[in-house]
Amino acid sequence: MPGRAHSQSAASTLSAMDDRPVILLVVGEHADVVEQEFRARYDRDYRIETAVGFDAGLDRARELVADGAQIAMIAAEHHLDEGTSIEFLHHVPAIVATARRVALVGFEDFADAIGDLRAAALRRDMDTFILIPRGPRDEEFHTALIELLSEWGWSVGRPLVTVTDLVAESGDRGAAAIRDLLERLGIPHRVLAPGDDEAEEIVEAAGAGAELPLVRAFTGRVLSAATPAAVAEAMYGGFDTIPQGVIADVAIVGAGPAGLAAAVYAASEGLATVVLERDAIGGQAGSSSMIRNYLGFPRGISGMRLAQRSRIQAGRFGARFYTGRPAISVAPGPADEPEHQHVHVAGAQMCARTVVLATGVTYRRLGVPGVDDLVGAGVYYGAATSMAREMQDRDVYVVGGGNSAGQAAVHLAKFAGAVTILVRRAALAETMSDYLVREIAATSNIQVRTRTVVADGGGDGRLQWLRLEDLDTGEAGKTLADGLFCLLGAEPDCSWLPDGVALDERGFVLTGRDVPREAWIDGDPPASLETTVPGIFAVGDVRAGSMKRVASASGEGASVLPLIHAHLERLRAREFGA
Structure with a gap:
């Protein structure tokens, strides 16, 4: 027995030195299969711990928390010695609220348990439930786990590999706004104090006279006295890089769900597409920690991930993004191109045949001076x-x-x-x-x-x-x-739009048959998502009468494409005298 005691001591010492996040498996009759499946995929990046039974699982979770371990996930077999996974996982938040909770269900138990499991997931007693693999390469099983671990890593864990560095004094409000922007963009970053060894290289690269906060972007460029707008522009292309003389088929103002959906569909159909965004790509939805009622994501998706994936998707179809400056006006082109619209930002402009307004809304200010200060x-x-x-x-x-x-x-x-x-x-x-x-x-x-x-x-x-x-x-x-x-109500920012674009009494953009009859052309209302200015469309939250939901905004962004095609066809017909 001395040898066994020595082995346990060594294991304890090794565990104490292991700072990997923990995946705790609480197992029963499928212990061997469950442990093998997790160790085969996750043992490099996570510390796999096992406990047999209900009480042992709760005790081990408490021990891990007491030892200062980060628990990324707790996965429990549905049938345990003293209760079910539902009962077990219900107790977990009292021990560690940030761990992802998963019920592992045997195939033979699934039909009888499905009703209770769905009810428990709806009550948020767990994050999800999945079938225990019955053979190799069960990718649906691992997809569910990876999605949960990915969201845990973004919202709870700290990134080990970063692409952006922020150097700032503690309590710097400007730095806090930059951090929020980087989080919403899904950009792994680290925050350094000016005296840190890792910060010296960045301070030196910034040069004499540089002011905090400093940001070193993934391009290597160092921004002095950085602001969220300057960081956004450095990340996804500045407006100063817009080529002269280029005319886009569609300029989308705003990169929330509506604007991103419009960008994906426009670019995928071969239209020259640009997206102009003043802030973080994703808009307000990009800051949502978890959207659970978006079609196609049964386990939910964070707003950041949805925005990130949509941006990548649009970019792969050829859409170009320009961020960091607000649009300040939109006006018809000069006499030689009156059918075009010019969208102006500070110091730059984009010429386009059509414009899609997808600027969304902003949260209303509280209006309490002591708080707003x-x-x-x-x-x-x-x-x-x-x-x-x-x-x-x-x-x-x-x-x-x-x-x-x-x-x-x-x-x-x-x-x-x-x-x-x-x-x-x-x-x-x-x-x-x-x-x-x-x-x-x-x-x-x-x-x-x-x-x-x-x-x-x-x-x-x-x-x-x-x-x-x-x-x-x-x-x-x-x-x-x-x-x-x-997170108070919704106010549109449409003050920069031309007088020809009709708004309702609350400042939202009117489209289609909501446009006053006196603004109809030849007795016909604008198309369903078209404003009172031909060729300018409005989608998502900025549009009067919209549902103010992520899914409906995305749907409008996709639905505007046939209207854009129809307008472009009319322009071509006039150009060639058809």
Whole structure:
């Protein structure tokens, strides 16, 4: 027995030195198959731990957390000695909230268990359930696992391989905005303090007189006094590189789901396509931690991944992206090309035969001076997923009752000690999808306060407190707060559009039969997604009457293509006198 004790001691020492993220397998009768499958694929990058049985699995999870290990995933067989995977995984968030939870189901048990498993997934007692492989090369099994591990690595783990470096002082608000941009773009990066050894090379490359924050892009270029706009332009091509004299078939303004869908379909059909985006590719949807009701992704997909994949897809068809500057005007071309539209940004312009407005909406400002003065220092507009890790064990508030607010709250709850959702309405169900309402109800550290608003707030250099007002009673109370994430309503930014583009009373773009009859041409309304200016179309959230959902925005982006083709055909007919 001395030899065995020595072996266990050596194994314990080795485990203590192993800083790989952990995949914990809680196994039963299929222990050998499950362990073999995981070790064969993931043993290089993850530390595979096993525990036999219900109680042993919970005990091992607690030990790993106590040892400071990062648990990326806990996968449990459905039938355990003292309960099911559903019961087991329900207990996991109390031990480690950020681990991905997977139920492993034997083929012979699937038919009897499917109803309970679906209900448990809907309650968010697990992330997914999958069949245990019955043979080699079960790629559907591993696809499910890899998707979950990928999302864990982006939202929880720290990247080991980075392509961008940010050098900034701690607490720099500008640097925080750059970090949020890089997170939304899905660009692996690291943050360095000016005194770090790794930062010296970047500071030296920036040259004398350089100002923090510094950003070294994957191209090797170092930006001094970097801003999110400058970083975005450095990542995906600056407007100054737009070739002179080029006329695009379609210029898409905005790279949210609607604009990206339009880019994919336009470029795939051979149209010369450019996309102009002022901020991060993906728009507001790109900051969503997890979209679970998007067609074709049964396990959900983060907004960042959806935007990243869509951009790559459009780029492979030939679409060109230019980011970092807002469009400031769109106007007809000169006398020799009156059928064309010129989209202007600061210092550059793009000439196109058609324009698609896909600028989406912005979150409405809270309008509380003490709070708005702390934007970037505990107060954030949007989901700000990059800040979720900073909220570990803290008290966080989310303002808003839409799906974006719900997704942000669920994500923050994996890190924060307590999350409180503040809404003006009497119930979340009035504005939020049912699956999110149920997920929030099932998350123990999320509280919902209806008919409540933020009346004041402040702190010494960063947010420390809020004053909340009950709209029914008028009573107000002060509470400690470490983070405030505001996802309030939707406001379009259409002030830069020409007067000829009709807007509704809220500032959204009117299209099709919603256009006032007096603006119809020859008694006919514009095409369904066309504005009052022929050749200018509007899709997604910026369009009056749109559903304000990712799927519907993507659908409109695809649906605009036949209308663009029809307009281009009319231009060709006029050009050749047909």
